[in-house]
Amino acid sequence: MAVELQPRSAFAIAQRRFDAAADVLGLPDDTRRLLREVKRELTVHFPVRHDDGSVHLYTGFRVQHNINRGPAKGGIRYSPDVTLDLIKALAMSMTWKCAVVGIPYGGAKGGVVVDPRRLSRSELEHVTRRYATEIALLIGPEKDIPAPDLGTTPEVMAWIMDTISMHAGHSVTASVTGKPVEVGGSEGRQEAAGRGVTYLTVEALKYLNLGEETPTVAIQGFGKVGLPAARLLHRAGLRVVAVGDSKGAVYNPDGLDLEALEEHRKVRGEVSGFKKAEDIAGQELFGLPVTVLVPAAVEGQITEHNAPRIRARLITEAANAAIDPQADAILNERGVFVVPDILANAGGVIVSYFEWVQDLQAFFWEEEEINTKLHHVITRAFYEVLHTSVNRQVDMRTAAYVLAVQRVANATTVRGIYP
Numbered sequence: 120m121a122v123e124l125q126p127r128s129a130f131a132i133a134q135r136r137f138d139a140a141a142d143v144l145g146l147p148d149d150t151r152r153l154l155r156e157v158k159r160e161l162t163v164h165f166p167v168r169h170d171d172g173s174v175h176l177y178t179g180f181r182v183q184h185n186i187n188r189g190p191a192k193g194g195i196r197y198s199p200d201v202t203l204d205l206i207k208a209l210a211m212s213m214t215w216k217c218a219v220v221g222i223p224y225g226g227a228k229g230g231v232v233v234d235p236r237r238l239s240r241s242e243l244e245h246v247t248r249r250y251a252t253e254i255a256l257l258i259g260p261e262k263d264i265p266a267p268d269l270g271t272t273p274e275v276m277a278w279i280m281d282t283i284s285m286h287a288g289h290s291v292t293a294s295v296t297g298k299p300v301e302v303g304g305s306e307g308r309q310e311a312a313g314r315g316v317t318y319l320t321v322e323a324l325k326y327l328n329l330g331e332e333t334p335t336v337a338i339q340g341f342g343k344v345g346l347p348a349a350r351l352l353h354r355a356g357l358r359v360v361a362v363g364d365s366k367g368a369v370y371n372p373d374g375l376d377l378e379a380l381e382e383h384r385k386v387r388g389e390v391s392g393f394k395k396a397e398d399i400a401g402q403e404l405f406g407l408p409v410t411v412l413v414p415a416a417v418e419g420q421i422t423e424h425n426a427p428r429i430r431a432r433l434i435t436e437a438a439n440a441a442i443d444p445q446a447d448a449i450l451n452e453r454g455v456f457v458v459p460d461i462l463a464n465a466g467g468v469i470v471s472y473f474e475w476v477q478d479l480q481a482f483f484w485e486e487e488e489i490n491t492k493l494h495h496v497i498t499r500a501f502y503e504v505l506h507t508s509v510n511r512q513v514d515m516r517t518a519a520y521v522l523a524v525q526r527v528a529n530a531t532t533v534r535g536i537y538p
């Protein structure tokens with residue numbers, strides 16, 4: 120097996136995707152140089168006392184890529200794989216995500232280098248409150264609004280909101296989204312990303328008009344995005360035939376009993392070993408004869424190695440950067456229709472936007488209203504991207520970037536250069 124000498128930079132990939140859109144747009148050099156960098160990057164090192172009295176030093180980041188269209192917005196990731204390079208890439212991708220769906224935010228991302236599963240609840244709370252304090256100079260409803268991402272939960276958001284509020288001396292609920300509903304969270308926020316994935320998959324299938332009565336779907340990931348997506352895709356009339364997690368995958372061509380699978384996973388901690396399906400290796404999931412493939416786990420899953428084996432006609436890229444650029448080229452050549460990440464998983468940040476608006480006006484909406492508004496915003500974005508793709512004769516990812524970069528570039532130009 121070939122050894123990769125140069126570890127691949129997630130930010131370099133993000134910049135490459137931006138460059139492709141900037142080329143299509145013929146973006147002026149000044150704007151291009153500005154938008155391919157991040158605006159602010161804060162690195163913090165801070166101590167936390169663990170339950171046994173020992174003191175541990177943690178490293179965290181908060182990066183703002185661009186704030187020309189509104190306050191910075193983006194999740195906070197807790198993972199041992201967090202690096203400044205990755206957070207910069209994800210912050211940039213948030214800028215395009217917010218722009219492509221037309222919500223008034225810039226892009227940000229944060230993270231702490233930590234495996235949250237190795238911490239007790241109280242250690243997790245201490246890491247969170249200290250990290251929130253360290254980045255507090257950037258955070259606020261008009262400045263930068265964090266949300267959950269990999270490894271963080273509504274409870275973690277409640278601690279961040281409470282910490283910011285303690286410093287302010289009053290409750291600042293709009294400083295964070297993805298909170299529990301009891302403290303200013305929004306109905307429908309938890310399933311929002313999976314719901315967006317479902318709306319887009321249904322819309323893309325309509326457009327592709329494959330003539331299949333019951334399209335089949337394989338989903339990689341059974342967590343915050345994958346699980347609600349599985350449930351909602353099933354409810355939308357698709358047959359979920361395969362589900363994978365970090366340990367393996369299960370396959371039943373007749374369709375999976377999702378409730379039973381959820382129960383099984385709760386008990387066993389993995390999907391493998393489920394009686395009503397066949398165990399397959401995680402990688403096999405990508406080569407299954409399905410209509411739709413939904414990578415909803417982590418980045419870098421679809422590569423030049425497995426892309427040639429993909430038989431799905433549609434990929435809804437639920438996880439950020441699940442498909443790498445080499446795989447993109449292969450999929451395009453093979454005529455696989457891709458709904459790219461910045462559009463595919465935007466349901467999360469769209470409902471975050473609704474949550475922020477509800478907090479600011481202190482008036483809360485019912486779930487039905489949230490879902491209707493989400494459907495409206497994400498479906499409109501899908502057709503705008505599709506039209507751009509057809510008119511400019513570029514693939515869906517480039518079209519999404521073109522649309523987003525154009526909007527951010529316009530805002531940047533119209534605001535001018537200070538001073």
Ligand code: GLU
Pocket residue numbers: 192193194195264265266267268269296297439464465467468469471
């Ligand atoms: N972490 C999610 C994302 O990558 C949600 C961000 C948010 O709601 O601000 O889109």
